[in-house]
Amino acid sequence: MSLDSTAPHITGGTSDGTWGRLNPRLILVNLSVVVAPLATFGATTALSGGKVTLQVLITCASFLITCLVIAGISLMRYFTTRYRITGDRVELHKGYFFRSERSVPVDRIRSVDLTANPLHRIFGLTSLKVATGHQGSASGGLSLDGLALHDATALHRQLSELRQARHGLAPADPGTDTTVAELDWAWLRYAPLTLWGVGGVFIAVGSVYRTLHEMKIDPLELGIVKDIEAHFGSVPLWYGILVTLLVLILMGVVGSTATFIEGWSGYRLDRDEPGMLRVRRGLLITRSVSIEEQRLRGVEVAEPLLLRWARGARVKAVASGLGDEDENSSRSRLTPPVPVALAREIAADVLDETVSPTTAADLAAHPRTALRRRINRALIWAALLAAPFIGLGLWLTPVLVHTGWITGVILFLIGTAFAHDAYRSLGHALHGPYLVTRAGTFTRRTVAFQRDGIIGWSITRSAFQRRAGLLTLGAATAVGNGVYKVRDVGVSDGLALAEEATPGLLAPFIERRP
Amino acid sequence: MLDNQELRLRPxxxxxxxxxxxxxxxQSSLFALPLPLVFGVLWLTIAPARFVFGPLFLVALVPGLLYMGVMPMWRYRVHRWEATDEAVYAASGWLWQRWRVVPLSRVQTVDMLRGPLQQLFKLSGITVTSASSAGAVKIKGLDHRTATELVEHLTRSTQAVPGDAT
Known part of the structure; x- marks a missing residue:
């Protein structure tokens, strides 16, 4: 089921002046939240012999009331929510007790998203979200949760047609290929390298444990675990740890591969609609994010450590109107992990440049004191992690003291390697209309964004930075994360960079000494 | 170019x-004192547990008093502000210091705020918001009159220029 299936237009009626409604099936979708607890309850009752006790009755009654309340609220939402397009505005009326009427000028629309989770898709629904330039909250936009799919696509199409008409853009020539990138299943090899898989396993194990615990089952007492325990009892400890580690990594690989497949199946980045970049992706939850190209202020190429070793990278859009930080991080994704060369090509393509400024820019290195800060940080981490061993060792046994200092030294060596890598990552440059900055070792991010999007500077210096003659230069923007930082740059270089990026803004506050 | 010159920010x-x-x-006493106060009361009232609450009292009190003694003076030396016809420029912080410049052409709203404690000292704070979610420029600890004048100056200057780079 793709989001742009052009089903005939039946109930929507948003053509000029008439009101469109949500779809009544949204009541069913909303009611389905009760299904899971109800099923668990039913199963437990059945398992415990199905006796109708007072407790069971009370639970049933409360389920019934919950259902009624949800149905009531959903019905209310269905009856009170109306939308229409009038000439140059989208209007949305909703609420009964707290009535809200909002209208958004079509000119102000920065992006239109269609998102459908599996439940929505079972019932043929989708939610549509219209975002305006206002950052940090949904207050500027509109969201319609529970539209029939064909109504949503029709509304989306109407909005884009209106927008094109107002911007005087010609509709895309159906003959030309507007695809920027399309899914290549070979990219799946990069999926395990996104670090979150292993973290995901920990989260999953934690939540399973908690759920079992809630159900009064102690997982450590289960037969299977007992067996493993008995087995481990007879093998050396290091072997047990190794196997556990392998299992964790394996589960992490499976987890992140599954996440990749769920998130990026059917991925396509295109310009089907002139002046709009559109990302469509998702297996169970289908997402379609449209970003107005005028609002695209730059790109970010992110290379998490493992992905960087495998010569892969991800591309993100730096654009306004993508919502708050959480929303922005998922909606700004332009590509899954892809080969780094392709990532650069895509970055160049979306910015309409021949070479992406993230690659073309000649990045200036930062002062050596920045390296010293990073090595110091590694030293502190190593000391903090080794300290408990040494402390316990002094108290209990000298073996632990040795373990402690060896751990400390090894951690410090690893940390120093990372510090050097982090230092090599640091860089900044002005490249044509772009300010380019790079930093990070665990995730190296190269961000290029247009200088005219800079709406202020925020310079921070910690006590250590003041002593080392460094500063962190933050360029405030209305896009993406709100602020993009040039970390640990020399005071003079940093101020010169800021002054050159936005001539005249910082000059009155800068002193020059020959 | 700016090459062979040493640049630095002027306060x-x-x-x-x-x-x-x-x-x-x-303000800092409200953060720093309640915990040692609780330990102190416990030390006074529960005689057998004095060996626990005595050290706890000191451990909680000393950093708190240090914070109360150092932070306000340090902040006072750092916190400064300036408004020209083009920009607002403000410095804040103590251990971590922050200098911010926002051009008036990008300012969206200017708010004046006086909390109960600030009112006690006849002080006002000003928040200048731009389209960036990076946080507003806040100038705290102004005299009420100065604050009103500053707000007037800012609103007058910002009305002139449309657009906020979203």
């Missing part, structure tokens, strides 16, 4: 009111 022109030191001291 903004105006200091905040010296009454702000009192305000910051009072």
């Amino acid at each position: 903004p022109r105006h200091r905040v009111e010296s009454r702000a030191i009192g305000w910051w001291t009072l």
Whole structure:
């Protein structure tokens, strides 16, 4: 089921002046939240012999009331929510007790998203979200949760047609290929390298444990675990740890591969609609994010450590109107992990440049004191992690003291390697209309964004930075994360960079000494 | 070019009111004192547990007093502000210091705020918001009159220029 299936237009009626409604099936979708607890309850009752006790009755009654309340609220939402397009505005009326009427000028629309989770898709629904330039909250936009799919696509199409008409853009020539990138299943090899898989396993194990615990089952007492325990009892400890580690990594690989497949199946980045970049992706939850190209202020190429070793990278859009930080991080994704060369090509393509400024820019290195800060940080981490061993060792046994200092030294060596890598990552440059900055070792991010999007500077210096003659230069923007930082740059270089990026803004506050 | 010159930020022109030191001291005491106070009361009332609450009292009190003694004076030396016809420029912080410049053409709203503690010291704070979610420029510890004048100056200057780079 793709989001742009052009089903005939039946109930929507948003053509000029008439009101469109949500779809009544949204009541069913909303009611389905009760299904899971109800099923668990039913199963437990059945398992415990199905006796109708007072407790069971009370639970049933409360389920019934919950259902009624949800149905009531959903019905209310269905009856009170109306939308229409009038000439140059989208209007949305909703609420009964707290009535809200909002209208958004079509000119102000920065992006239109269609998102459908599996439940929505079972019932043929989708939610549509219209975002305006206002950052940090949904207050500027509109969201319609529970539209029939064909109504949503029709509304989306109407909005884009209106927008094109107002911007005087010609509709895309159906003959030309507007695809920027399309899914290549070979990219799946990069999926395990996104670090979150292993973290995901920990989260999953934690939540399973908690759920079992809630159900009064102690997982450590289960037969299977007992067996493993008995087995481990007879093998050396290091072997047990190794196997556990392998299992964790394996589960992490499976987890992140599954996440990749769920998130990026059917991925396509295109310009089907002139002046709009559109990302469509998702297996169970289908997402379609449209970003107005005028609002695209730059790109970010992110290379998490493992992905960087495998010569892969991800591309993100730096654009306004993508919502708050959480929303922005998922909606700004332009590509899954892809080969780094392709990532650069895509970055160049979306910015309409021949070479992406993230690659073309000649990045200036930062002062050596920045390296010293990073090595110091590694030293502190190593000391903090080794300290408990040494402390316990002094108290209990000298073996632990040795373990402690060896751990400390090894951690410090690893940390120093990372510090050097982090230092090599640091860089900044002005490249044509772009300010380019790079930093990070665990995730190296190269961000290029247009200088005219800079709406202020925020310079921070910690006590250590003041002593080392460094500063962190933050360029405030209305896009993406709100602020993009040039970390640990020399005071003079940093101020010169800021002054050159936005001539005249910082000059009155800068002193020059020959 | 700017090459063979050493550049540095000059501090903004105006200091905040010296009454702000009192305000910051009072504010920090609200954070720093309740915990040692609780330990102190416990030390007084539960005689057998004095060997626990005595050290706890000291451990909680000493950093708190240090914070109360150092932070307000340090802040007072750092916090400064300046408004020209083109930009607002403000410095804040103590251990971590922050200098911010926002061009008036990008300012969206200017708010004046007086919390109960600030009112006690007859102080006002100003928040200048731009389209960036990176956080607003806040100038705290101004005299009420200065604050009103500054707000007037800012609103007058910002109305002139449309557009906020979204």
